[in-house]
Amino acid sequence: MxxxxxxxxxxxxxxxxxxxxxxxxxxxxxxxxxxxxxxxxxxxxxxxxxxxxxxxxxxxxxxxxxxxxxxxxxxxxxxxxxxxxxxxxxxxxxxxxxxxxxxxxxxxxxxxxxxxxxxxxxxxxxxxxxxxxxxxxxxxxxxxxxxxxxxxxxxxxxxxxxxxxxxxxxxxxxxxxxxxxxxxxxxxxxxxxxxxxxxxxxxxxxxxxxxxxxxxxxxxxxxxxxKLMHLFSRKDKSPLKTVYKNKTTKRSTTTTTAQSSAEKQRKVDAILDKISKSGYESLTKAEKDFLFKSGKEN
Missing domain, CATH: 1.20.1540.10 (Rhomboid-like)
Structure with a gap:
């Protein structure tokens, strides 16, 4: 490299x-x-x-x-x-x-x-x-x-x-x-x-x-x-990457990912609501770790 x-x-x-x-x-x-x-x-x-x-x-x-x-x-x-x-x-x-x-x-x-x-x-x-x-x-x-x-x-x-x-x-x-x-x-x-x-x-x-x-x-x-990031992002438009895809698997994977993301967001929202009412120190260690990890992933 x-x-x-x-x-x-x-x-x-x-x-x-x-x-x-x-x-x-x-x-x-x-x-x-x-x-x-x-x-x-x-x-x-x-x-x-x-x-x-x-x-x-x-x-x-x-x-x-x-x-x-x-x-x-x-x-x-x-x-x-x-x-x-x-x-x-x-x-x-x-x-x-x-x-x-x-x-x-x-x-x-x-x-x-x-x-x-x-x-x-x-x-x-x-x-x-x-x-x-x-x-x-x-x-x-x-x-x-x-x-x-x-x-x-x-x-x-x-x-x-x-x-x-x-x-x-x-x-x-x-x-x-x-x-x-x-x-x-x-x-x-x-x-x-x-x-x-x-x-x-x-x-x-x-x-x-x-x-x-x-x-x-x-x-x-x-x-x-x-929109600005989309404008400058490079997209791989090569058709070779889509020829052999299993469409059923893709739909299933997409649905599962969406459900997982929605569940995670609900949990984050609940933690943030708890912070706004009781303060950050009211969170458990597990909640703090989950919130920190979610922030890093986003």
């Missing part, structure tokens, strides 16, 4: 959070190498290409001519520390998220977090008096990461997190402290970024609150994502 195949195989085995971490690290590495080369051969000038074309600026004209920056800004990071902190939080919050949600829901909340963060950044810089006449640029996945963290904390507020293996704390407390910290930092720097964080947290809150009530506000995006 060559290096390319090994890397692709490893990548396909990652969950959605790990894939996003890999993508963000790769993009940061490419940009860093480009900037270092540009700086070395330009007499000390700094490259601005990626910021100019992929970062989100607060001016409406910029958004009008470069609308893709509303999304691409989330894949740029200002520094290695900025990247590292987002990757660490995404990794651990993603693991908890997959205990209760599917990968499609993860992608949906992450995407909504990006959009909400960009929207709050633009609204803050264009309508709040303190930002009048100033220019700013937004980069980073913090809003999307916070959307994932808050969505999980709202859906399972009593989930116990072991901080550093020493301190046990409820998940909702961690989320609340992070949101409060971002609000408290607004007067002291990176105010636009912190408003973007609040936007991400708010959409994560709304997503889980509505889901608990039985309203899936992400279903439209999930359908769009399915």
């Amino acid at each position: 060559d290096t390319k195949t090994r890397l692709l195989t490893t990548y396909r085995g990652l969950n959605a959070a790990e894939k996003l971490i890999a993508i963000n690290i790769t993009i940061f590495a490419v940009i860093s190498i480009y900037n270092a080369i540009f700086y070395s051969f330009s007499g000390g000038a700094h490259a601005t290409f990626f910021t100019d074309y992929f970062a989100l600026k607060n001016g409406w004209t910029h958004v009008l001519y470069k609308p893709w920056t509303i999304i691409t800004c989330a894949f740029l990071h200002a520094s290695f520390g900025h990247l590292l902190s987002n990757c660490i939080v995404l990794y651990f919050s993603g693991r908890i998220f997959f205990t209760f949600f599917t990968e499609k829901q993860f992608i949906t909340v992450y995407a909504y977090g990006i959009l909400a963060g960009s929207l709050f950044f633009l609204l803050a810089y264009n309508f709040l008096p303190t930002f009048r006449g100033t220019e700013a640029t937004a980069v980073g996945a913090s809003a999307a990461v916070l959307a994932i963290l808050v969505a999980g904390a709202i859906y399972a507020p009593n989930y116990i997190v072991n901080l550093f293996g020493l301190i046990q704390i409820k998940y909702w407390i961690i989320a609340a402290l992070l949101v409060i910290s971002y609000i408290s930092y607004i007067p002291y720097g990176n105010a636009g970024g912190h408003y973007a964080h609040i936007g991400g947290a708010l959409i994560g809150f709304l997503y889980s609150k509505q889901l608990i009530k039985g309203n899936d506000i992400g279903i439209g995006f999930e359908r769009f994502w399915d």
